[in-house]
Amino acid sequence: MTGRILGIAGPTVTVDISGLRLYDMVRVGTAGLIGEVVRLERGRAVVQVYEDTRGLAVNEPAAGMDAPLSVQLAPGLLGGMFDGLQRPLRRLEELAGPFVAAGREVFPLDRERTWVFTPAGNAGDEVAAGDLLGHVAEGTFRHPVTAPRGGRIERLHAGEFRLADPIGRMADGRDIFAIAPWPVRRPRPYRRKLSPSLPLVTGQRTIDFLFPVARGGTAIFPGGFGTGKTILEQSIAKFADVDIVVYAGCGERGNEMAELLEEFVTLADPWSGRPLMERTIVVVNTSNMPVAAREASIYTAVSMAEYYRDMGCHVLLLADSISRWAEALREISSSLEEMPGEEGYPTYLSSRLAAFFERAGVVETLGGTVGSLSMILSVSPPGGDFTEPVTQACLRTAGVFFMLDTALAHRRHFPAINWFQSYSLYEPEMVAHFDGHVSPRWSEVRRRCREILQREEALREVAEIVGIEGLQDADRLLMKVAERIRHEFLSQNAYMDDAFSAPDRTLARIAEIVAFHDRAGEQLKQGVLPDELPRG
Amino acid sequence: MRLSEHRYRTISSIRGPLLFVEQVFAARMGEVVRIACPGGETAEGEILKIDGDTALIQVFGETRGLGLDADVAFTDAIRQAPLSADVIGRVFNGSFIPIDGAPMFVPEQWAPITGAPINPTARARPEEFIETGLTAIDALNTLVKGQKLPIFSSAGLPAKEMTAAIVRNARLAGGGAFVVVFVALGLPHHEYAFYMQVLAGMEGDFTAFINRAGEPVMERLLAPRFGLAVAEHLAFARGMDVLVVITDMTNYCDALREVSTAREELPGRRGYPGYMYSDLASLYERAGRIRGMPGSVTMLPVVTMPEDDITHPIPDLTGYITEGQIVLSRELHQKGVFPPVDVLPSLSRLMQRGIGSGRTRQDHRRIADLLYKQYAKGRDLRRLEAIVGREGMMGSDRLMLDFADAFERELIHQGAARRDINASLDGGIALLGRFPAEAP
Known part of the structure; x- marks a missing residue:
């Protein structure tokens, strides 16, 4: 499947190759730039080229690669840094220097590196696609290797291997490898989807507490x-x-x-x-x-x-x-x-x-x-x-x-997450989870926190007109408390130790502010003047 | 591969700066063409699009007098910049032709003007403090080597005086000076004359690419690329610290829109093309440092915000690519503050790494944060003051109002004086001392 370039417009190149399939990869020009077929017509195809097309000329050769854009999936990805086509950037730097040159093809993973495979199953086992065959030690990560397809295992090789070596063989005579390509635009299969029920703790107080993911x-x-x-x-x-x-x-x-x-x-x-x-x-x-x-x-x-x-x-x-x-x-x-x-x-x-x-x-x-x-x-x-x-x-x-x-x-309040407009659809399940696993007070303190912030917003409008002096004592206290929530709870400095806050610490911090509000409110009722209240 | 020039007289149409040439053999994307009219006028162009044997050419330079009978020579080469240390001290036009009266230098090498992206793994993190001599930048929005920090100005604001102050006063941490690559795009004569005077009065070296208001619009697309190719050469092949000043990016974007419209592309916001983000990134992202190499490219583009609107596509897309922005304020300018920098919307994203002990001073972050906090509060209170009047406000609030005034008048305002980082930070401490806010 070879042909020539017919036309070039920005990142798209028209080639005269027939027999291509949509999303097949195509190599164009003498520079060998890689692209993907995005449109097919009789006798011609339009290719979206992943690299700068400058310098490409019409009539230069083009060749179909008979496979869609794929990533290589295998041990060795962790810690890696790749470009959008999974080219390893560090390796590219070693080969080509500090600037990224077009048309370079570099295998994403290190093929020379040896890994150690520890089988989990035995020869003779019947497996289905996705069943565990063993593990590869990848640093501290135990990288599971699963059966690429169903069938009977003829043998598994324990010990060292390189990515090009098989780690076993099926009864049908085909080798099993720890590496497999996957076409990126196709979702990988699974048995079934479950509903999200556990929180993803981010360490960001505003997120975990108010808008959990x-x-x-x-x-x-x-x-x-x-x-x-x-x-x-x-x-x-x-x-x-x-x-x-x-x-x-x-x-x-x-x-x-x-x-x-x-x-x-x-x-x-x-x-x-x-x-x-x-x-x-x-x-x-x-x-x-x-x-x-x-x-x-x-x-x-x-x-x-x-x-x-x-x-x-x-x-x-x-x-x-x-x-x-x-x-x-x-x-x-x-x-x-x-x-x-x-x-x-x-x-x-x-x-x-x-x-x-x-x-x-x-x-x-x-x-x-x-x-x-x-x-x-x-x-x-x-x-x-x-x-x-x-x-x-x-x-x-x-x-x-x-x-x-x-x-x-602009006020340097970071993370600048607006607490009125933001929302989380996972809120009910996540809050229930935190109630059960961090503290049963989670949802109550959370409700109070939101209430104070909402009340502050309403009061702020009044204060704009009458001035803060014109507010009632209890309202002035609330404004103070809300300010503490904003400064001490919602904002979080990404450059300090505070950048990560575990859920129990998150709760402790807000609970303390809410408790202060309660205490000070009581004191107000007993006749203490707002300016005489303790500060913390 | 064609190894020689091809000549054609097959122009089928001319639309604004675009030429369509037919029956071209093996045209190349980005190929440079030379156009010669029977009357003797010449122009250069570049291939933008090829469909079979029809090539679409964008003409740089003057198109007046161009006819369908013109002779178009295809050079089989993409546009390259001539490079050599001899560019230093020279002034060129937007097509890299000397306009300072001296002959063209002999290039040591040629490089494509678009450059190649720096591999992200090869980048060194920008973290070396640059002292600009302006408190609003040094103390509050610190610039570091390898950063791109635009100045967002508005019509009538003294962006050029501020740029000139930076070009004149910027010092590297070790005390060294920059080589300035100055790129002027669509500059009116009075601004051009002003900048040339500034450059001539500089201690350090410079190279200038000048496209004036009356000169071809399409050269505005070339000049910054020439400037950056030179900057990269000086920085990464010769280990120099280069400061690239480009003014005015608004003229660049307008030129981009002009070509896009001529190509009958779908207009995006305000008629600017949809690819303007990528196009601007191809310029701005050329700033940086490379691990294990001396030299750096720091960029200071000037953007004039149309209608003073920071959400206009030009400042907006710029802000999304650059590492912060310095925003000038009409209000401060009217109060006589120079430089009229509004620090609240201004930002330097790389400040954190460039300050602190060993870089500026250990107390830098704390001082900057406090100044910001109090000034933001004072600014907020000004709105309240407008409603309830000063008398209706608490004593502590009145103090913050006075702080905001003093902050603008004394700390941001510095006139023609150059302040080193210690003077800037000490000024901040003194100001905070005079207006002690309630403990937070």
């Missing part, structure tokens, strides 16, 4: 620039109570990624004490890397996340930002001259997004264990205007909405 749930936080999206994503990536974190830097800043990498190597996971990087995979396509690869990057990330979910892990996928993905989609759509929907975005924006969100969830895996994949995605609405199509499309499917507020950010 469920394991297997989805959350978005839209916010204008400077509202702290990236810092929040990174804080969650550091502290979230999960086994594996996949962080997708989608169309964002290179310097921030440098910062993240440096920190993740040095910081420890607060739950296990191990270096954070050991549980993290980073997929990064900065804003100046090719647009089409940015579009593919979130699928690359989610496929790797699903891989760990299928081992029974709790996985968190963070993407910063999904708007940049949507913009890449728009750019490709516009170079295909498709009919645009709202603000130039293709009309399939919301269905693609919804299908992507659907890959989150708690599942019973093929092997019968339970794994979860949660997603927390940032959204960058232009001009901070939440009525734009990407935010709206996300709102229709996401379970939690953290609204990042520019006004709060």
Whole structure:
């Protein structure tokens, strides 16, 4: 399946190859740039090229690769840093220097490295697809290897192997490998989906206490620039109570990624004490890397996340930002001259997004264990205007909405999560869980906290008119208490020890403030003047 | 592969800065073409799109006088920038042609003007403090080496005076000076004259790319790329610390919109193309440092916000890519404050790493946080003051109002003076001492 280039427009290239299938990979030009078939016509195909097309000429050769865009799934992914096409960036740097050159093909994983396989089953066992065959030690992570298909096992090789070596053989004569490619755009299979019931503890007080996220749930936080999206994503990536974190830097800043990498190597996971990087995979396509690869990057990330979910892990996928993905989609759509929907975005924006969100969830895996994949995605609405199509499309499917507020950010209140507009659809189950597992006072204190914040909002309007002096004593006290809640509880400095707050400490801190309110209220009733009240 | 120039006289149409040429053999994306008219006018262009044997060409330079009978030569090469240390001290136009009267230097090497993205794993985290001499930046929105920090200005505000102050006064932590790469896009004469005077009066070295208001709009798309290719060369091949000043990015974006409209692309917000984010990122993201290499590219673009609107697509997309922003305020300017920096919407995302002991001072974070907190409170109270009047307010609130006034008048305002970081921070401490807020 070879042919020639007929035309080039931005990231899309028309080739005269017939017999291609949609989403097949195609190599174009003498530089060998990789792309994906997005449109087929008789005798020609349109290819979305993942790299800069500058320098490509018509009549240059093109060849179909007879496979869709796939990720390699195997031991060795953890701690890795890949671009949107799963090219290993560190290896690329060793080979090509500090600048990313187009057209380089590098295998994602180290094929020379030896691993140790410890079989869990025996020769002669009958297994179904997804059944556990054994483990590979990957640092401290015990990486399960499962049966790729059903059948009888002829033998399993204990001991050292490289990725190219089989770790066993089925009775049908086919070898079993610890490595397998997976087409990124196809969700990985599972037995059935379960309802999210456990919380995903993030260590962010505002999130865990007011707007909890469920394991297997989805959350978005839209916010204008400077509202702290990236810092929040990174804080969650550091502290979230999960086994594996996949962080997708989608169309964002290179310097921030440098910062993240440096920190993740040095910081420890607060739950296990191990270096954070050991549980993290980073997929990064900065804003100046090719647009089409940015579009593919979130699928690359989610496929790797699903891989760990299928081992029974709790996985968190963070993407910063999904708007940049949507913009890449728009750019490709516009170079295909498709009919645009709202603000130039293709009309399939919301269905693609919804299908992507659907890959989150708690599942019973093929092997019968339970794994979860949660997603927390940032959204960058232009001009901070939440009525734009990407935010709206996300709102229709996401379970939690953290609204990042520019006004709060200007006041240096971080995380700038607006406590009136945000919501969590997982609230009832999660609050019940915290009541049962942290303290039965959780829901009561939570109700009081929200009440005080709401009352403050109402009083603030009155105070704007009559001045704070004009308020009743009890109301002035409440304003003071609300201020303490905002300063000491809701805001959390991402650069200090305070950056992570376990649920019991979260509860203790708010309970103390609420108790102060009660005490001071009593004293007021007994005639103590507001200015004479103790401060803490 | 074609190894020589091809010439065609098959222009089928000309639309604004775009040419359609037919029956072209093996055209290349981004290929440079030279257009020569029978009358002797010449122009350069670049291939934007190819459909079979039809090539769409964007013309840089003057299109007046261009006819369908023009001769189009395809060079088989994408646009490259000539590089050498000899660019230092020189002034070029938007097409990299010297305009300072001296002959063109001899290039040591050529590099594609779009550059290549820095591998994120190869980046070094920007964390070395740059002293700009302005308190509003040094103490409150600290700039570090390798950062891109735009100035968001509005029509009539002294952005150029402020940029000039930074260019003149910026010092590296070790006391070294920058090489300034100055890129002017669509500058009117009085601004051009002002900047040229500033550059001439600088201690350090500079290179300038000047596109003036009357010069071809399409060169505004080229000039920043030439400037950045030079900056990258000086930084990463020669180990220099480069400060790239680009003014005014609003003119760049308008040029981008002009091409996009001519190409009949779908307009996005305010008519700007949907890919403007990626396009701006391809410029801004070239700032940075590389691990294990000396040299750095720090970027200071100036954006004039149309209608003073920070949500306008140009400042908005810029803010999403850059590591913070310095926002100028009309109100402060009217109060006679220079530089009129409104610190509340201003931000330096990389400040945290650039301050503290060993970089600036150990008490820097605490002072900056306190100043912010009290000033924000004072600003909030101004609204209340407008309603209830000063007399109706508590003593502590009146104190915060006075603090906000003094903060603007004494700390932000510094006129032509240069303050080092100690003077800036000590000024902050003194101010906080005079207006002790209630313990939090």
